[in-house]
Amino acid sequence: MTFQTYIEEQRSKHLEELFELLSIPSISALPDHKEDTHRAAEWFASALRNLGMDNVELYPTNGHPIVYGEWLKAQGKPTVLIYGHYDVQPVDPLHLWDTAPFEPAIREESIYARGASDDKGQTFMHLKALEAILKTTGTLPFNFKICIEGEEEVGSPNLPVFIEEKKDMLAADVIVVSDTAMMEEDKPTICYGLRGMCGFQLDVKGPRRDLHSGLYGGAVQNPIHAVVELLQSFHDKDGVITVEGFYDKVVPLTEDEKAAFEALNASEESVMNEVGVTELFGEKGYTHLERTWVRPTLEVNGIYGGFQGEGIKTVLPSEAHAKITCRLVPDQDPDEILELLQKHVKEHTPPGVEVTVSLFDKGAPFVTPFDHPAIQAASRAFEKVFEVPTAFTRGGGSLPIVSNLDEILKAPIVLMGFGLPSDNVHAPNENFKLKNFDKGLLTLCYYWEELEGVL
Amino acid sequence: MTFQTYIEEQRSKHLEELFELLSIPSISALPDHKEDTHRAAEWFASALRNLGMDNVELYPTNGHPIVYGEWLKAQGKPTVLIYGHYDVQPVDPLHLWDTAPFEPAIREESIYARGASDDKGQTFMHLKALEAILKTTGTLPFNFKICIEGEEEVGSPNLPVFIEEKKDMLAADVIVVSDTAMMEEDKPTICYGLRGMCGFQLDVKGPRRDLHSGLYGGAVQNPIHAVVELLQSFHDKDGVITVEGFYDKVVPLTEDEKAAFEALNASEESVMNEVGVTELFGEKGYTHLERTWVRPTLEVNGIYGGFQGEGIKTVLPSEAHAKITCRLVPDQDPDEILELLQKHVKEHTPPGVEVTVSLFDKGAPFVTPFDHPAIQAASRAFEKVFEVPTAFTRGGGSLPIVSNLDEILKAPIVLMGFGLPSDNVHAPNENFKLKNFDKGLLTLCYYWEELEGVL
Numbered sequence: 005m006t007f008q009t010y011i012e013e014q015r016s017k018h019l020e021e022l023f024e025l026l027s028i029p030s031i032s033a034l035p036d037h038k039e040d041t042h043r044a045a046e047w048f049a050s051a052l053r054n055l056g057m058d059n060v061e062l063y064p065t066n067g068h069p070i071v072y073g074e075w076l077k078a079q080g081k082p083t084v085l086i087y088g089h090y091d092v093q094p095v096d097p098l099h100l101w102d103t104a105p106f107e108p109a110i111r112e113e114s115i116y117a118r119g120a121s122d123d124k125g126q127t128f129m130h131l132k133a134l135e136a137i138l139k140t141t142g143t144l145p146f147n148f149k150i151c152i153e154g155e156e157e158v159g160s161p162n163l164p165v166f167i168e169e170k171k172d173m174l175a176a177d178v179i180v181v182s183d184t185a186m187m188e189e190d191k192p193t194i195c196y197g198l199r200g201m202c203g204f205q206l207d208v209k210g211p212r213r214d215l216h217s218g219l220y221g222g223a224v225q226n227p228i229h230a231v232v233e234l235l236q237s238f239h240d241k242d243g244v245i246t247v248e249g250f251y252d253k254v255v256p257l258t259e260d261e262k263a264a265f266e267a268l269n270a271s272e273e274s275v276m277n278e279v280g281v282t283e284l285f286g287e288k289g290y291t292h293l294e295r296t297w298v299r300p301t302l303e304v305n306g307i308y309g310g311f312q313g314e315g316i317k318t319v320l321p322s323e324a325h326a327k328i329t330c331r332l333v334p335d336q337d338p339d340e341i342l343e344l345l346q347k348h349v350k351e352h353t354p355p356g357v358e359v360t361v362s363l364f365d366k367g368a369p370f371v372t373p374f375d376h377p378a379i380q381a382a383s384r385a386f387e388k389v390f391e392v393p394t395a396f397t398r399g400g401g402s403l404p405i406v407s408n409l410d411e412i413l414k415a416p417i418v419l420m421g422f423g424l425p426s427d428n429v430h431a432p433n434e435n436f437k438l439k440n441f442d443k444g445l446l447t448l449c450y451y452w453e454e455l456e457g458v459l
Numbered sequence: 460m461t462f463q464t465y466i467e468e469q470r471s472k473h474l475e476e477l478f479e480l481l482s483i484p485s486i487s488a489l490p491d492h493k494e495d496t497h498r499a500a501e502w503f504a505s506a507l508r509n510l511g512m513d514n515v516e517l518y519p520t521n522g523h524p525i526v527y528g529e530w531l532k533a534q535g536k537p538t539v540l541i542y543g544h545y546d547v548q549p550v551d552p553l554h555l556w557d558t559a560p561f562e563p564a565i566r567e568e569s570i571y572a573r574g575a576s577d578d579k580g581q582t583f584m585h586l587k588a589l590e591a592i593l594k595t596t597g598t599l600p601f602n603f604k605i606c607i608e609g610e611e612e613v614g615s616p617n618l619p620v621f622i623e624e625k626k627d628m629l630a631a632d633v634i635v636v637s638d639t640a641m642m643e644e645d646k647p648t649i650c651y652g653l654r655g656m657c658g659f660q661l662d663v664k665g666p667r668r669d670l671h672s673g674l675y676g677g678a679v680q681n682p683i684h685a686v687v688e689l690l691q692s693f694h695d696k697d698g699v700i701t702v703e704g705f706y707d708k709v710v711p712l713t714e715d716e717k718a719a720f721e722a723l724n725a726s727e728e729s730v731m732n733e734v735g736v737t738e739l740f741g742e743k744g745y746t747h748l749e750r751t752w753v754r755p756t757l758e759v760n761g762i763y764g765g766f767q768g769e770g771i772k773t774v775l776p777s778e779a780h781a782k783i784t785c786r787l788v789p790d791q792d793p794d795e796i797l798e799l800l801q802k803h804v805k806e807h808t809p810p811g812v813e814v815t816v817s818l819f820d821k822g823a824p825f826v827t828p829f830d831h832p833a834i835q836a837a838s839r840a841f842e843k844v845f846e847v848p849t850a851f852t853r854g855g856g857s858l859p860i861v862s863n864l865d866e867i868l869k870a871p872i873v874l875m876g877f878g879l880p881s882d883n884v885h886a887p888n889e890n891f892k893l894k895n896f897d898k899g900l901l902t903l904c905y906y907w908e909e910l911e912g913v914l
Contacts, residue, residue: 199673201673201773203771203773204771205771210736211734211735211736212734212735212736213734213735215734216855216856217756217758217760217784217786218654218656218751218786218854218855218856218857219751219854219855219856220730220734220751220855221751221756221758221784221786221855222698222741222742222750222751222754222756222758222786222855223730223739223740223741223747223750223751224730224734224736224739224740224741225736225738225739225740226758226759228690228759228760228761228762228781229690229694229758229759231762232687232690232691232759232762233691235683235684235687236687236688236691239684243677275675275678275679279666279667279668279670279675279679280666280667280668281665281666281667281679281680281811281812282811283680283810283811284678284679284680284811285678285679285680285809285810285811286677286678286679287677292678295677295678296674296675296676296677296678299677301672301676301677303672303676303677303681303684303775304681304683304684304687304765305672305683305765305766305771305772305773305774305775305776306683306764306765306766306767306772306774306776307683307686307687307762307763307764307765307779308762308763308764308767309761309762309763310759310760310761310762310782311760311761311782312761312763312780312782315819315820316658316660316760316782316784316819316820317760317761317782318656318658318760318784318856319760319761320758320760321760321761324762325767326683327765327766327767327771327772329672329676329771329773331672331673331676331677354740355738355740356736356737356738356739356740357736364770364771365770365771399673399674400673400674400675400676400677401671401673401674401773402673
């Protein structure tokens with residue numbers, strides 16, 4: 005029997021099992037659902053054992069446990085680590101759901117339930133792909149490790165320590181994560197890079213108290229003017245960041261990557277319509293995809309100082325503030341960038357004020373080389389099933405879990421997601437297309453085939 | 460009998476009358492004190508009648524009445540209008556007063572009471588100066604009109620309409636206001652100019668909703684970046700305002716004025732210590748006095764956009780805002796300046812956003828020429844009594860009543876104040892030095908003498 009046949013035959017049983025899993029309200033953010041969340045961990049542990057995995061355990065953390073299991077019988081073969089999460093987002097506002105979030109229902113060829121797409125459904129598919137191969141061939145082509153956490157929706161506060169402590173146990177040649185979405189229906193997508201970040205605050209301090217702008221204005225440096233001057237010094241007119249050395253470590257796109265992005269035929273028009281502006285603006289010489297995916301940025305996220313009420317108050321304020329995040333790309337290092345920024349601020353501080361820079365948050369950028377065999381094999385697997393070219397993307401944001409896996413385990417990461425932008429993840433009526441469930445399962449089986457010999 | 464002798468002999472009676480006036484809690488801001496405020500108006504009306512003034516009346520307004528009286532028996536002689544106000548500031552926090560605000564007391568040679576300096580005490584002195592001259596000479600050297608309003612402490616909302624409606628009744632050759640302070644003890648001061656203003660708001664609108672700065676940052680114009688660019692465009696590195704035509708109508712200082720300012724020996728050090736900065740900053744090529752008194756400014760009083768909470772939020776906000784006031788000097792016109800500003804904003808609006816300019820407030824600058832006989836006569840009167848040179852100053856702020864009197868009545872205005880910076884006006888323990896009460900009364904009597912023949 006082929007895995008294709010196996011998957012078809014088992015489909016209703018699989019869905020039954022998935023519905024059981026989706027019925028557990030494992031909302032990690034809500035203390036009232038602590039038991040439920042634990043139940044979902046137990047459910048996965050039991051599923052891993054049924055699959056024939058060894059050393060299946062619930063590792064306790066300061067929050068919800070991490071489920072782990074392994075199958076290491078492919079002696080001499082590479083090892084794959086699969087990451088997923090069993091916790092889900094809260095369901096408010098409940099009245100906007102057409103059917104109850106934890107009573108899975110099929111409507112219009114989609115599974116409706118909280119977690120159907122993010123990420124119970126996709127994690128479940130990994131188990132079933134391995135089951136299909138095991139049942140039809142009696143073995144697996146690689147060693148497999150599966151790590152399923154229960155706190156992804158609350159920022160994975162305990163995952164980094166776990167990975168660090170268990171890095172030998174988790175060591176792998178490739179890491180596969182199915183927790184992202186395809187660009188659109190029937191457009192299989194591989195996101196092979198994400199930006200890092202470096203978030204900081206500027207506090208500008210001038211006179212010791214607010215001053216009357218009539219009596220002092222014009223003679224005492226205004227902290228708002230100073231913060232404006234400082235912020236303006238970060239970019240030139242072409243949107244290029246002017247912090248010395250900022251771009252030094254930026255890895256340019258390869259010709260293959262450029263071609264892959266061009267193949268997406270991304271429309272600036274559609275972005276303009278979506279966000280409601282009449283023109284886009286960004287670093288000169290780059291497309292909007294390049295600007296958001298592979299170019300670093302420095303964006304002011306908040307600014308405040310002086311009077312904000314109705315009307316006017318003739319004050320020269322004592323302080324002004326700005327909150328800033330830089331998005332970083334390979335091989336920029338957040339700590340190095342912060343140093344460059346601090347130097348820049350020091351050199352550009354206007355007369356008459358003191359400026360403090362405080363770091364808030366940082367995360368390294370991540371990329372798995374575009375031409376890495378694990379990426380290209382994923383592409384071929386997608387194309388076998390969907391029969392269209394795979395889209396290659398990079399993400400403008402950060403996924404902390406990906407940074408953590410990347411930094412600690414130092415293995416290539418493949419983000420193979422089967423969700424869709426219309427899945428309503430984190431929103432009412434979360435759903436997962438049955439078509440993507442079926443095709444995704446097949447794609448995963450093909451992926452392990454395609455990886456053979458090239459990993 | 461000379462007016463000097465009369466004043467000395469009547470001193471205790473004068474103080475008794477003043478204490479009666481200061482006992483009336485005429486707090487214009489508080490509805491509970493409406494009757495009290497009216498009582499203070501009646502008190503002044505009665506005092507004007509006792510003085511021998513004609514046509515004494517309380518003119519009702521939408522708020523508190525305006526007291527008016529006139530003495531027009533100096534046929535063929537010029538006319539003087541004296542402006543004062545009978546209302547006072549609230550007294551909170553009451554527990555910080557050493558004696559009750561409406562139970563006048565003399566301590567350490569000062570009169571302690573709300574209104575002692577601002578402005579009941581100083582207005583009262585004008586009545587007593589005229590009384591001294593009338594009683595000792597039987598007549599007055601000019602025609603006198605006295606206008607005492609009851610809403611100065613709430614922004615004189617009804618005064619402009621009154622002046623406009625009664626501009627023939629109020630017409631004068633010179634206007635004298637005693638509602639300001641001397642620079643310091645024993646340093647008589649004449650403020651002969653004030654800056655005007657033009658307050659406006661910039662509203663910068665970008666995308667129709669807040670965007671994720673990871674997903675859109677770098678490709679969509681950030682309204683905070685746009686407002687920063689716009690604000691930065693208003694000044695150059697030397698603090699010079701770069702709005703085209705902004706300085707065109709600015710009247711330069713005369714050599715006499717420059718000399719008068721230099722004679723003040725104003726110390727930058729003391730300003731730095733007072734406000735707590737290590738250096739001053741302002742338009743290149745001007746002293747700090749010139750920067751606050753005779754140069755126009757453009758100051759951002761408030762700025763806000765995006766996230767202001769603790770930590771960081773990776774948002775690219777939909778909007779950003781700035782509140783700005785320009786201080787204007789003769790002969791800048793607020794309406795013309797607003798037009799120049801709007802043109803500048805239009806020409807400097809960064810791509811990808813829309814900017815709206817809203818006017819909030821405006822007021823014309825005012826100056827009585829430094830060499831005007833009414834100014835120089837006031838200087839001589841001060842010097843006769845205080846026996847030191849008079850300081851000539853201009854004010855960086857605005858006094859709306861002065862703008863109104865200036866614009867509607869078009870007569871030179873002399874600000875002859877006898878208060879001190881230590882009088883605690885608008886604060887607990889308001890007080891007025893007996894020395895300044897005595898010397899001020901004499902100065903006013905001398906002033907009318909000095910004005911004779913030169914007005």
